[in-house]
Amino acid sequence: MRKREDLRSQAWYGGDGLRSFSHRARSRQLGLNPEEHLGKPVIGILNTYSGINPCHLHFRERAEEVARGVWQAGGYPVEFPVATLSETFQKPTPMLYRNLLAMETEELLRSYPIDGAVLMGGCDKTTPALLMGAASAGLPAIFLPAGPMLRGNWRGQELGSGTDMWKYWDERRAGNVSDCEWSELESGLARSPGHCMTMGTASTMTSAAEVLGMTLPGVASIPAVDSAHHRAAAATGMRIVDMVWENLSIGEVLTAEAYADAVTTVIALGGSTNAVIHLIAMARRGRVGLSLRDFDRIARETPVLANIRPGGQFLMEDFYFAGGLPALLNEIRDLLHTERRTVSGRTLGEQLDGAAIHKPEVIRPRSNPLSPDGGLAVLSGNLAPDGAVIKHIAAERRLLKHTGPAVVFRDYQDMQARVNDPGLVVDADSVLVLQNAGPLGGPGMPEYGMLPIPDRLLKQGVRDMVRISDARMSGTSYGACVLHVAPESYVGGSLALVRDGDLVTLDVAARKLTLEISDEELASRKAAWTAPPPRYERGYGALYQQHVTQADQGCDFDFLARQGNNPTPDPR
Ligand code: FES
Numbered sequence: 001m002r003k004r005e006d007l008r009s010q011a012w013y014g015g016d017g018l019r020s021f022s023h024r025a026r027s028r029q030l031g032l033n034p035e036e037h038l039g040k041p042v043i044g045i046l047n048t049y050s051g052i053n054p055c056h057l058h059f060r061e062r063a064e065e066v067a068r069g070v071w072q073a074g075g076y077p078v079e080f081p082v083a084t085l086s087e088t089f090q091k092p093t094p095m096l097y098r099n100l101l102a103m104e105t106e107e108l109l110r111s112y113p114i115d116g117a118v119l120m121g122g123c124d125k126t127t128p129a130l131l132m133g134a135a136s137a138g139l140p141a142i143f144l145p146a147g148p149m150l151r152g153n154w155r156g157q158e159l160g161s162g163t164d165m166w167k168y169w170d171e172r173r174a175g176n177v178s179d180c181e182w183s184e185l186e187s188g189l190a191r192s193p194g195h196c197m198t199m200g201t202a203s204t205m206t207s208a209a210e211v212l213g214m215t216l217p218g219v220a221s222i223p224a225v226d227s228a229h230h231r232a233a234a235a236t237g238m239r240i241v242d243m244v245w246e247n248l249s250i251g252e253v254l255t256a257e258a259y260a261d262a263v264t265t266v267i268a269l270g271g272s273t274n275a276v277i278h279l280i281a282m283a284r285r286g287r288v289g290l291s292l293r294d295f296d297r298i299a300r301e302t303p304v305l306a307n308i309r310p311g312g313q314f315l316m317e318d319f320y321f322a323g324g325l326p327a328l329l330n331e332i333r334d335l336l337h338t339e340r341r342t343v344s345g346r347t348l349g350e351q352l353d354g355a356a357i358h359k360p361e362v363i364r365p366r367s368n369p370l371s372p373d374g375g376l377a378v379l380s381g382n383l384a385p386d387g388a389v390i391k392h393i394a395a396e397r398r399l400l401k402h403t404g405p406a407v408v409f410r411d412y413q414d415m416q417a418r419v420n421d422p423g424l425v426v427d428a429d430s431v432l433v434l435q436n437a438g439p440l441g442g443p444g445m446p447e448y449g450m451l452p453i454p455d456r457l458l459k460q461g462v463r464d465m466v467r468i469s470d471a472r473m474s475g476t477s478y479g480a481c482v483l484h485v486a487p488e489s490y491v492g493g494s495l496a497l498v499r500d501g502d503l504v505t506l507d508v509a510a511r512k513l514t515l516e517i518s519d520e521e522l523a524s525r526k527a528a529w530t531a532p533p534p535r536y537e538r539g540y541g542a543l544y545q546q547h548v549t550q551a552d553q554g555c556d557f558d559f560l561a562r563q564g565n566n567p568t569p570d571p572r
Contacts, residue, residue, distance in 0.1 A: 069237025096444030105133025122146025147224035148316035149194030162476025194224025200475030204271030213342030221324030272475025281554030299374030438470030438488025449473030
């Protein structure tokens with residue numbers, strides 16, 4: 001156990017120097033009596049609340065509840081508003097800014113008198129960003145997930161955010177949804193604060209945070225507006241104070257075993273493909289060498305048990321009442337490293353003892369999985385030398401081994417302009433290819449990977465086609481979409497060399513993605529390819545452009561991912 005003089009914040013507040021005098025005097029200016037806060041662990045509450053982020057709309061109230069818990073446990077809470085990454089509103093994509101929030105998190109924790117941190121996130125990129133930054137800062141930290149929003153509803157039917165939007169948008173384009181029905185859908189899709197309640201990126205990453213050991217047990221599954229979520233906020237605030245005294249640093253929690261368990265859990269959840277990129281980036285911050293190969297290996301051994309949309313039938317509220325993440329983890333505990341420590345101070349295994357599945361149709365038992373061998377595959381081949389990813393559980397089975405002629409769009413704008421052009425040569429067997437949508441080409445690797453099926457094919461009843469891009473795909477999307485092709489086309493990867501009519505073969509069982517042209521032809525096209533000029537000449541975009549890594553490396557900035565000296569400031 002640490003003592004008061006061991007606290008990092010004592011370098012700011014303790015001693016008899018001019019600086020500590022100034023810090024104490026300014027604390028009085030804040031309205032604090034010395035006995036209220038001096039000698040107590042300073043807890044930074046990093047709050048991604050914003051009035052434009054509906055997923056975090058309850059975070060003002062939750063931050064107060066966290067602070068209540070911190071005070072009650074004998075700490076001193078200080079709230080820091082940090083960048084929000086609103087998946088819906090931030091363009092071109094919040095992924096462009098994930099590393100910016102990670103940098104902000106790390107530098108705030110480094111530069112202020114903080115002894116421990118509560119990280120408040122949930123909307124897609126906020127979770128990995130906060131955890132990446134905190135991992136680099138190295139202080140004790142605990143994560144408070146936003147929790148999923150309530151189920152959507154339309155005319156008595158349950159709606160899943162994202163998933164059902166895509167579904168009904170296709171039906172509307174096929175002429176099956178009226179203006180009135182469309183307006184009702186707009187009102188019923190998102191009924192409360194909280195992140196998307198499908199197994200999208202948000203639910204996937206907050207569940208990953210929990211199994212990594214970064215949340216109190218069970219918290220990731222609690223709906224955002226449930227009274228249990230209020231209590232979890234206060235309990236999180238109380239626990240971080242103890243973690244500071246115990247000196248339980250984030251590095252002791254985020255181990256190689258923890259990341260292996262996070263991959264296993266993401267697979268068992270049928271989670272978002274975005275987790276591949278985020279977990280690789282997060283792991284590398286902690287010197288854990290997670291790679292695409294690990295995902296493929298673990299996916300082959302792990303069944304999908306969560307029957308949640310888009311791969312399944314139910315929503316996160318159902319998952320919570322079915323026992324939530326602890327119940328699912330207990331069902332696969334033989335695949336996990338149960339001896340490792342979590343932020344609760346207990347081992348993962350101790351936390352899972354007694355966790356039971358209450359609704360086996362929502363969390364399937366091992367004897368009746370949704371899919372016996374994982375829902376995700378990592379592909380390679382001449383079209384993706386550094387890898388590509390497909391969530392095959394969300395695709396029509398008949399497309400998992402398919403050869404078809406390419407229909408190539410050179411970027412998103414080209415695709416929007418031509419996908420419904422009556423002159424476009426396309427049929428149900430075609431392979432839709434989108435170029436220049438990767439980390440640099442997008443920029444920010446937007447979620448364009450679920451390319452729209454041309455209207456005239458939709459009207460013929462086609463609902464899935466093979467689609468290939470260097471983009472990402474929303475975790476709430478579905479279809480035979482090959483994603484994250486690396487290297488991306490913008491830097492001259494093979495995807496840039498595909499031409500209309502080239503045959504492309506997808507073979508998920510063999511883990512192959514092949515452009516059916518000779519090596520000589522591929523080399524000759526490569527030699528003729530010219531790089532586009534830099535897109536950004538100034539600003540954050542220029543920094544991003546210079547330093548972002550490819551999808552198989554996690555899209556972190558090279559200077560943030562590497563190890564090296566980053567001196568802690570001396571406040572005295
Ligand atoms: Fe925030 Fe989906 S829009 S989690």
